[in-house]
Amino acid sequence: AISSLSPSAESPRHHSTAAWSRAMLALILAVVGTALVLAAKAADGSEHMLMQVRQPQSSSARAVGDEGAAHPDNKDFALALNEYGRSADGEEQHHTGWYSLFWCPPHSHRRKALSVPLPDNKTFLPVLASYAPGNEDVKQAIIIIHGAPREAEGYFGDMVNIVNQQGKGKRTLVVAPTWADKSCSLGHWSRRRRRGAHEPLRNSARASYWTSLRGWMYGGPANHGDSSSFEALDSVVDWIQGNYPHLRRIVVTGFSAGAQFLVRWAALSPEGTDGVTRRSSLPLRIIAGSPSTVLYLSEERPDGACVPDEDGGQYWDCKDFSVPSPSRDCGSSWNKYPAGLGGLHKGASSKGHVRYTANQYLLHSIGATSSLEVSTRVRARWATKDIRFLFGVRDTVHCDVGACSNDCEHMLTGKNRLQRGINYVRHLEREFPGSQVLWGVFNFGHNHEAAYSSHHFTIWALPYDNNNYSVTDRVVSDSGTPKGDFVDRFYAAWECMDMCDSTTGCTSFTYIPLEGKCFLKDKCVDSSSLLVSPDSREYQHQTYWKDCTREQDEGSSDGDDGEACTLVDTDPYVSGTFVDCCDGLVKTIGFWGSGWLHFLCKPTSH
Numbered sequence: 001a002i003s004s005l006s007p008s009a010e011s012p013r014h015h016s017t018a019a020w021s022r023a024m025l026a027l028i029l030a031v032v033g034t035a036l037v038l039a040a041k042a043a044d045g046s047e048h049m050l051m052q053v054r055q056p057q058s059s060s061a062r063a064v065g066d067e068g069a070a071h072p073d074n075k076d077f078a079l080a081l082n083e084y085g086r087s088a089d090g091e092e093q094h095h096t097g098w099y100s101l102f103w104c105p106p107h108s109h110r111r112k113a114l115s116v117p118l119p120d121n122k123t124f125l126p127v128l129a130s131y132a133p134g135n136e137d138v139k140q141a142i143i144i145i146h147g148a149p150r151e152a153e154g155y156f157g158d159m160v161n162i163v164n165q166q167g168k169g170k171r172t173l174v175v176a177p178t179w180a181d182k183s184c185s186l187g188h189w190s191r192r193r194r195r196g197a198h199e200p201l202r203n204s205a206r207a208s209y210w211t212s213l214r215g216w217m218y219g220g221p222a223n224h225g226d227s228s229s230f231e232a233l234d235s236v237v238d239w240i241q242g243n244y245p246h247l248r249r250i251v252v253t254g255f256s257a258g259a260q261f262l263v264r265w266a267a268l269s270p271e272g273t274d275g276v277t278r279r280s281s282l283p284l285r286i287i288a289g290s291p292s293t294v295l296y297l298s299e300e301r302p303d304g305a306c307v308p309d310e311d312g313g314q315y316w317d318c319k320d321f322s323v324p325s326p327s328r329d330c331g332s333s334w335n336k337y338p339a340g341l342g343g344l345h346k347g348a349s350s351k352g353h354v355r356y357t358a359n360q361y362l363l364h365s366i367g368a369t370s371s372l373e374v375s376t377r378v379r380a381r382w383a384t385k386d387i388r389f390l391f392g393v394r395d396t397v398h399c400d401v402g403a404c405s406n407d408c409e410h411m412l413t414g415k416n417r418l419q420r421g422i423n424y425v426r427h428l429e430r431e432f433p434g435s436q437v438l439w440g441v442f443n444f445g446h447n448h449e450a451a452y453s454s455h456h457f458t459i460w461a462l463p464y465d466n467n468n469y470s471v472t473d474r475v476v477s478d479s480g481t482p483k484g485d486f487v488d489r490f491y492a493a494w495e496c497m498d499m500c501d502s503t504t505g506c507t508s509f510t511y512i513p514l515e516g517k518c519f520l521k522d523k524c525v526d527s528s529s530l531l532v533s534p535d536s537r538e539y540q541h542q543t544y545w546k547d548c549t550r551e552q553d554e555g556s557s558d559g560d561d562g563e564a565c566t567l568v569d570t571d572p573y574v575s576g577t578f579v580d581c582c583d584g585l586v587k588t589i590g591f592w593g594s595g596w597l598h599f600l601c602k603p604t605s606h
Helices: 013-052 152-165 186-190 212-219 228-245 257-268 353-367 373-383 418-429 448-452 455-462 493-501 548-561
Strands: 112-118 123-129 140-143 174-175 249-255 284-289 386-392 438-442 481-488 506-512 517-521 544-547 566-567 588-593 595-603
Touching: 112 186, 112 228, 112 455, 123 228, 140 152, 140 228, 140 257, 152 174, 152 448, 174 228, 186 418, 212 228, 212 257, 228 249, 228 257, 249 257, 249 448, 249 455, 257 353, 257 373, 284 448, 284 455, 284 588, 353 373, 386 418, 386 448, 386 455, 418 438, 438 455, 481 493, 493 506, 493 517, 493 544
Parallel strands: 140 174, 140 249, 249 284, 284 386, 386 438
Antiparallel strands: 112 123, 123 174, 481 517, 506 517, 506 544, 566 595, 588 595
16 A cells, blocks of 8 residues: 555556545555554453463462462452562562552443542542442442452442342442552543532542552552542542432442451541441441451460461361560561551651551541550540451461461461451450451352352341341251252342242252352251351352241241231331231341341231
8 A cells, every 4th residue: 555655657647646545545444454453452462461460470379279379269369469568678669560450541430430539639539430429319338449459440340240139239339449559640530521519620630649559558658649548548438428418328348458458447547436437427337358467456466376377267266365475576566557556656657658657647536646545546446336357268378378468477367368367356356355246258268259249248238128037158968859940140149038938838048149049948947957068069059048937936826816917116218118027026127327227026916
């Protein structure tokens, strides 16, 4: 095409114009074709990078076998490898081995891109939101915190799918903030050309970003802007309340590195005190899933016998704690923040260090200046918050192979994520005697989708209206006679409950959480029923069951006296709900605030 741009001198003049037109057309087609090929290659390269980040990044990781990176349960295992970089002097540094999955503009969900102005009034935090500000159907919000590669888009899409599968999509707002690792302008992020009530900043405003992984996880200062990463999350919580008028409750959740961030934010932030938000006193729940490291609230750590190299599984339990001996104290770092509360008092660190920023953050919220004040006030505030934990039953890869931090101060707390998690629960129970620390497990390894599809997360964040059912950790070994299979699409657990209730003879059902399949059964199950082995191929399945004795008693009562039932106590949130119970017991049928709503059902003759 290029060679034909200069017509031959021998060619007749009347042919030159036609030849020139044909040459230009050919050139245009060639340019367009080349552009399409390059775009396809770029897209393929992006996809390849997304695939690449899921692969083990070290030979030691590949050597861990079935319980390691190659295990199908450990989908996020590669995202947990080599999670930490530390310079020779012990300060935090950006780990260059990480792939960044932050895209500006978003690689997908571009129409969902919004911005949250930060306290400095100059910068913003990029967020993805499932509904635009002003939506009047939204009743609750789930803020989901991304992992180490800043993969907010992936977490956002997964949570939206899970919420929709549970039938809660219309009234649940999903918000995924991004603590970016590179510069991004507002005009590029959201592609908005006009300022308005929900976009008060100019298009030239830039996002705050944190190049250090530990910087954003532990509340450090931004590389651009004057806000800390904890202040940024406070701003997101406040922004949601100001932009969704009928919001009733907020859940904040994070998995892996996001859970590390969340545990420390929960300890230091004023949000969630007394179980509510600062702005509107809305119920605020915090759910942390499989963190690599946690924040201890005292100098005590698990005794040496509580941190064996061997995997103790989900039933591991050790309640022996003490202040580490000199041989185990990791020099002077074992109780310094972010491992403990040490070094957070005024004057302990220089400006620019994550501990200095955390101290300034505390000063503004609780005014703590001394070590004693920091410890006392942080503990007192933690005790009033609604904080819960999720751990993977098979998240047991040893930290020495890169599955979690192997820094000395964190190795004092456990040798794998599950062990560390259970030890931390016991620590909190010691720190707050008489309190119940709520935690649960899911039958996978390091997999955020499994965590968020689990029974515990569902009842904590997306509660069922039907609370007549209990659930086993694994499926029962003898599940009984089939009463109907529902496998043609994804079924939420509450749908299976309703189908079991409407099927004669159904008293339990087998459920596969990630696949949404349920198999109705006639088996009477109770808490003593034998479960399949943890090594079984069906260990990820669960059995939902209701009390057969109660079912029979209710049936005979209805047949004998025919008494009508009425709901004695009501609440506007569940107005119109009809509860069919004649047992005179307190019946739990709904969720609100920091607990379940209880209603007393009695025969109308009473």
